[in-house]
Amino acid sequence: MAEAPSTRVILVQEAVLDKNQAIGRSNRAMLDADGSLAVNLLSSPGSGKTTLLERTLRALSGQLTAAVIVGDLATDNDARRIGSTGCPVVQINTADICHLDAAMVSRALGELGRPLPRLVFIENVGNLVCPASFYLGEHRRVALMSVTEGEDKPLKYPTLFRTADLVLITKYDLAEAVEFDDVAALRAITASAPDAAVLRVSAKTGLGMEEWYAWLRAQRNKEDLHGDTSRGSSGIP
Amino acid sequence: MAEAPSTRVILVQEAVLDKNQAIGRSNRAMLDADGSLAVNLLSSPGSGKTTLLERTLRALSGQLTAAVIVGDLATDNDARRIGSTGCPVVQINTADICHLDAAMVSRALGELGRPLPRLVFIENVGNLVCPASFYLGEHRRVALMSVTEGEDKPLKYPTLFRTADLVLITKYDLAEAVEFDDVAALRAITASAPDAAVLRVSAKTGLGMEEWYAWLRAQRNKEDLHGDTSRGSSGIP
Numbered sequence: 001m002a003e004a005p006s007t008r009v010i011l012v013q014e015a016v017l018d019k020n021q022a023i024g025r026s027n028r029a030m031l032d033a034d035g036s037l038a039v040n041l042l043s044s045p046g047s048g049k050t051t052l053l054e055r056t057l058r059a060l061s062g063q064l065t066a067a068v069i070v071g072d073l074a075t076d077n078d079a080r081r082i083g084s085t086g087c088p089v090v091q092i093n094t095a096d097i098c099h100l101d102a103a104m105v106s107r108a109l110g111e112l113g114r115p116l117p118r119l120v121f122i123e124n125v126g127n128l129v130c131p132a133s134f135y136l137g138e139h140r141r142v143a144l145m146s147v148t149e150g151e152d153k154p155l156k157y158p159t160l161f162r163t164a165d166l167v168l169i170t171k172y173d174l175a176e177a178v179e180f181d182d183v184a185a186l187r188a189i190t191a192s193a194p195d196a197a198v199l200r201v202s203a204k205t206g207l208g209m210e211e212w213y214a215w216l217r218a219q220r221n222k223e224d225l226h227g228d229t230s231r232g233s234s235g236i237p
Numbered sequence: 238m239a240e241a242p243s244t245r246v247i248l249v250q251e252a253v254l255d256k257n258q259a260i261g262r263s264n265r266a267m268l269d270a271d272g273s274l275a276v277n278l279l280s281s282p283g284s285g286k287t288t289l290l291e292r293t294l295r296a297l298s299g300q301l302t303a304a305v306i307v308g309d310l311a312t313d314n315d316a317r318r319i320g321s322t323g324c325p326v327v328q329i330n331t332a333d334i335c336h337l338d339a340a341m342v343s344r345a346l347g348e349l350g351r352p353l354p355r356l357v358f359i360e361n362v363g364n365l366v367c368p369a370s371f372y373l374g375e376h377r378r379v380a381l382m383s384v385t386e387g388e389d390k391p392l393k394y395p396t397l398f399r400t401a402d403l404v405l406i407t408k409y410d411l412a413e414a415v416e417f418d419d420v421a422a423l424r425a426i427t428a429s430a431p432d433a434a435v436l437r438v439s440a441k442t443g444l445g446m447e448e449w450y451a452w453l454r455a456q457r458n459k460e461d462l463h464g465d466t467s468r469g470s471s472g473i474p
Contacts (some may be wrong), residue, residue, distance in 0.1 A: 046386025098366035129335035146384035149283025
């Protein structure tokens with residue numbers, strides 16, 4: 001008897017996720033061996049991931065080495081913007097695939113070369129659904145929601161927000177112009193991601209950015225990532 | 238010999254899309270039989286689909302009957318907002334599925350009851366990737382991009398924009414505040430969707446909304462949708 005199509009899809013999907021998980025663990029082992037913290041940034045298209053990274057990389061420059069792996073269906077616009085900071089960047093074009101997977105990130109880590117830098121940002125494809133299911137080997141997940149998107153996004157996309165260690169409310173300089181309801185947003189975040197930290201930032205004005213950098217440094221401490229001592233590091237940046 | 242997992246995924250995906258296409262055609266036949274124009278709205282999360290519909294439904298009320306089918310992973314927030322206009326609305330919760338498919342829309346059309354209203358809006362799941370591949374039986378596709386998302390979205394998500402009949406640039410009241418580059422945006426839209434019409438709107442201030450209503454009426458004329466004459470209609474609204 002023929003299997004129902006829906007059942008087949010689910011079985012194949014599980015096999016794909018199992019394989020992805022295994023490659024993700026291998027990415028993580030490589031990152032850990034080099035004392036590199038990987039941060040997976042997830043959000044809608046246009047929430048400000050690239051602008052956040054541009055300012056962050058400039059601010060951290062000279063303090064700790066960093067690189068970016070950036071996923072888009074098409075174009076290398078983001079890689080060019082990030083490259084202008086002087087930071088190594090690998091652009092992944094996924095064609096019609098709606099998320100990064102661990103195998104894509106594995107190849108990108110290979111292109112960055114060993115030892116890996118202290119901080120590897122992974123800018124995922126702009127999508128609040130599919131990237132949530134794909135572990136890339138990251139230590140932390142950061143979900144961005146801009147004040148222009150509406151306060152209820154964490155309720156409408158709970159799977160992604162549930163996996164976030166930090167929620168960044170971005171474009172906060174526009175909060176007043178769009179009549180952003182901070183209390184409603186916090187309520188929505190707490191409902192979907194009760195354990196996540198929350199920061200309000202504007203990569204345009206600099207608002208909240210110091211707290212974001214402090215959060216990044218704290219994650220390196222928590223993970224006790226001392227890195228490759230042959231690089232002469234004194235430990236935590 | 239075992240089939241490679243990637244090959245199996247592609248084969249299953251094609252079968253899923255073929256089945257979806259067949260159900261989409263059957264939805265379309267039902268819509269045509271009732272003289273109902275279906276418009277599929279696609280965008281990022283938070284581009285303003287629901288706010289656009291709220292204002293549109295209030296403006297068209299008394300001129301032509303309309304209903305909304307709205308897709309979200311979770312919550313009935315959008316259905317409640319749209320329901321406040323007095324318009325029939327069916328909320329579909331997709332759980333972890335990143336798009337509406339034709340079977341979901343078929344069930345929703347069944348809930349709306351026959352004859353179908355003159356205009357059926359389908360508010361897809363907020364996602365600029367996956368919904369592009371799933372034909373729902375619609376007559377027209379409208380892609381929304383808000384001025385806050387950045388001008389390059391049509392280049393970065395070409396598959397979805399390529400299928401659009403109309404691109405609505407939304408939240409245009411914020412264009413100045415976010416230093417929106419209209420020329421760059423038009424260049425990006427033209428590159429990905431050379432045949433699409435383009436309108437600038439603000440559902441908050443009303444800017445451009447009359448042009449959007451005129452576009453909707455024109456699509457009904459083009460499709461020659463005279464509808465069910467037993468309803469005593471004089472034809473085109």
